[in-house]
Amino acid sequence: MTGELAIKNLHVQIEGKEIIRGLDLYVKQGEIHAIMGPNGSGKSTLALTLMGHPKYQVTQGTISYKGQDLLxxxxxERARAGLFLAFQYPFEVSGVPLSRFLLQAVKARAPETKAQSNGRPVRRPLGQFRKLLHEKMEILKVDKSFAGRYLNEGFSGGEKKRVEVLQMLVxxxxxxxxxxxxSGLDIDSVKIVAQGVNSLRGPEFGALVITHYQRILNYLKPDFVHVMVKGRLVKxxxxxxxxxLEERGYDWILQEVGAASTESAEEKGADPDERS
Amino acid sequence: MSDHEEHLGERKSQGVAIAEKPQREGFERDYNKYDFRDPEQYAFKAEKGISRELVEKISAMKGEPRWMLEKRLEGLEIFLSKPTPTWGGDLSELNYDEMCYYIKPTGEESRSWDEVPDKIKETFDKLGIPEAERKFLAGAGAQYESEAVYHNLKEEWAKQGVIFMDSDSGLQQYPEVFQKYWGTVIPAADNKFAALNTAFWSGGSFVYIPEGVEVNIPLQAYFRINAENMGQFERTLIIADKGSKVHYLEGCTAPTYSSRSLHSGVIELIVNEGAQMRYTTIQNWSTNMYNLVTQRALVYQDASMEWVDANLGSHLTMKYPSVYLLGKGARGEILSVAYAGAGQHQDTGGKAIHAAPYTTSRITSKSISKDGGRASYRGLVKVVQGATGVKSNVMCDALLLDERSRSDTYPYIEVDEDSATIGHEATVGKVGEDQIFYLMSRGLSESEALSMIVLGFMEPFTRELPMEYAIEFNRLIQLEMSGSVG
Incomplete structure (x- = not known):
């Protein structure tokens, strides 16, 4: 069965302020969706809400995947259900080597490896994991030394982004x-990251790509492009x-939907999208 | 422990909040988890309480030379004359009259495996401790599968002239060396508990590494099969002669049960010119224990000493591994970690005394407090006049896992030499919601995420352990984080 992430009439608040105001979106396995939109429209809020960040409060609407209530x-549990979020700002965890972290994540997501026999956990061969990791590192041109480095600690912005995609591939x-x-990647890196995402493409893999730039979409060739304004998909x-959009900017859409400029000072302060 | 901190403690306490009473609930709960009947199969068990007769009896029973008896009696007098320290942890509930000061084991298995409570067995299971070691750790059996290995090592060491035995045997077999060094690093008058140890000591290790000999395999105290190994008042003396190299390792990550409520060891180390010594301790006493230990190393010219010290268990630990840098270019390093859970207070740290030019020291302390536990860093860096070109760096990191827990730092710096370079850095952190969320978004449960962050925090310590210890240590922390221990 093809899984479908179904978002219906979603309303999300953070610290009492409504950021997402009635959003509908359906993403099936096998489809690539892109969301674009001006700063402050709620794109990151949507991403973090889908993954279940405790700060974001869903006040109305539903999110389900394969008929299961994600909320x-x-x-x-959402991760184990099949979701993944590549963070805009990945966090650093000192003292935890990337490979150790990924191995534990692989184990956590593959319950069959936890099966008990004679009371002892069955171990997935470590060599197999290493091979997988090295393969994926090659695709993303991430140096092998990163496997032993502490998670995101001392990584440059671009390295963090690549390692996010590496985690996804693994x-x-x-x-x-x-x-x-x-965001923040040079031209070559954008291409490499896109190739990484494309390596997963197939009937089993769906993606929701939030971006400001058309460049990555040239490589990803999304099936659908959505424009998000003030917490809604407007086009x-x-x-x-x-x-x-790349050619004309957002003004024509804002006029089309009758929305005023989103760049009001009052909204800037409270929205996580503004951190970039 | 030492009197040195005694006055420091008083001085500091003016500016510091009064210590909270230990939380009895957690204490009781944790106590029960390791509590099991002690079948009392001993060849000799002293009456409770302290007396001159008892000291004489112990010394006579061991067939000790006259000078040792005199040391013991001197220790007893000093112990009785000194007040219980009021700085550091709360010792007000220690009742010296209620304790038993000497137990001579029969040498036979003191309890059968069946008598060991399931809870302890489960913990061993979760830690993956091999069967033979479990029995030993639980006090049920002294046979080791690795005994053959140990035997070979012993022969190897003997060829090199290395001496590694329990202290009682050391006194009998090497009386001259013993008399020359014993009690010179930590005299009985050093502090009340060193005096108590001097009066009642039994067991511990005696190690001598001859000049130029490098021992490449860690000497492990728990290899040395001896019921008194984990004794109440163990006394260890290690001498590394010129240019030698040794790593001594004691303790284990598995919970160590003892029916006794006070452990007061004295560890004396001598690191001669150009020698390198490392002393690793992992302490995980059951949480009914007062663990009051004095450990100190004298470090001579161009020699280096490293203390690697983990305190996980006990009700209260007061322990400040010290390096006395006495020769030009001597180096000292103290790496200390502490975990304070419910009802626990870990008052630990380190001391570096720079008494010679161009000596360097580094103190790194990492602590975790959880479920109302308290972790204190107490440390001293002292540079005496004339010790030029000294460098010292102190780093304390504390991690608080909840609002009820507590951490504090008492760093003392006494510098009488202008040329000294002293660095001090302290951080107190909490595990961030965002970090946890990040790890959970990859499929780790909340407790897995938490223990991963905590293990990462401890990593600078763990990477210094031999691998099998590091693995056990990590597993133990994971168990503590998931709440499945206790």
Whole structure:
């Protein structure tokens, strides 16, 4: 069965302020969706809400995957259900080597490896994991030495983004959310990251790509492009919509939907999207 | 422990909040988890309480030379004359009259495996401790699968002239060396508990590494099969002669049960010119224990001493491994970690005394407090006049896992030499919601995420352990984080 991430009439608040105001979106395995939109429109809020960040409060609406109510699940349960979020700002965890972290994540997501026999956990061969990790590192041109480095500690912005995608390739989610993974990357890195995402493409893999730039979409060739304004998707289309946005900016859409400029000072302060 | 901190403690306490009473609930709960019947199969068990007759009896029973008896009696007098320290941890509930000061084991298995409570067995299981070691750790059996290995090592060491035996045997077999060094690093008058140890000591290790000999395999105290190994008043003396190299390792990560409520060891180390010594301790006493230990190393010219010290168990630990840098270019390093859970107070740290030019020291302390536990760092860096070109660096990191827990730092710096370079850095951190969320978003449960962050915090310590110890240590922390221990 093809899984579908179904978001219906979603309303989200953070610290009492409504950021997402009635959003509908359906992402199936096998589909690539892109979300674009001006700063402060709620794109990162959507990403973090989908993954279950405790700060974001869903006040209305539903999110489900394969018919399962995601709102009832903790972030780790959502991950095990098949979701993945590539963070816009990945966190650092000192003293934890990347490979050790990923190995534990692989184990956590593959319950069959935890099966008991004679009271002892069955171990997935370590060599197999190493091989997988090195393969994926090659695709993303991440140096092997990163396996032993502490998670995101001392990584440059670009290295962090690549390692987010590396984690995704190793964990092989069913639905991935990429939150501005291309921001701050040089031209070559954008291409490498896109190749990484494309290496997962297939009927089993769906993605929601949040971006400000058309460049990454040239490589990803999304099936759907959505424009998010003030907490709603106001326009959807195919990849030609992204090209049009790159050329014309957002003003024509804002006028079309009758929305005023989003750049009001009052909204800037409270929205996490503004951190970039 | 030492009197040195005694006045420091008083001085500091003016500016510091009064110590909270230990939380009895957690204490009781934790006590029960390791509590099991002691079948009392001993060849000799002293009456409770302290007396001159008892000291004489112990010394006579061991067939000790006259000078040792005199040391013991001197220790007893000093103990009785000194007040119980009021700085550091709360010792007000220690009742010296209620304790038993000497137990001579029969040498036979003191309890059968069946008598060991399931809870302890489960913990061993979760830690993956091999069967043979479990029995030993639980006091049920002294046979080791590794005994053959140990035997070979012993022969190897003997060829090199290395002496590694329990202190009682050391006194009998090497009386001259013993008399020359014993009690010179930590005299009985050093502090009340060193005096108590001097009066009632039994067991511990005696190690001598001859000039130029490098021992590449860690000497492990728990290899040395001896019921008194984990004694109440163990006394260890290690001498590394010129240019030698040794790593001594004691303790284990598995919970160590003892029916006794006071452990007061004295560890004396001598690191001669150009020698390198490392002393690793992992302490995980059951949480009914007062663990009051004095450990100190004298470090001579161009020699180096490293203390690697972990305190996980006990009700109260007061322990400050010290390096006395007495020769030009001597180096000292103290790496100390502490975990304070419910009802626990870990008052630990280190001392570096720079008494010679161009000596360097580094003190790194890491602590974790959880469920109302308290971890204190107490440390001293002292540079005496004339010790030029000294460098010292102190780093304390504390991690608080909840609002009820507590951490404090008492760093003392006494510098009488302008040329000294002294660095001090202290941080207190909490585990961030965002970090936990990040790890959980990859599929780790909340407790897995928490223990991963905590293990990462401890990593600078863990990477210094031999691998099998590091693995056990990590597992133990994971168990503590998931709440499945106790």
């Amino acid at each position: 009832a699940l903790s972030p780790d 964990l092989q989610p069913e639905i991935a959310i990429l939150d501005e993974t291309d 959807s289309g195919g990849s030609e919509l992204a090209e049009e």
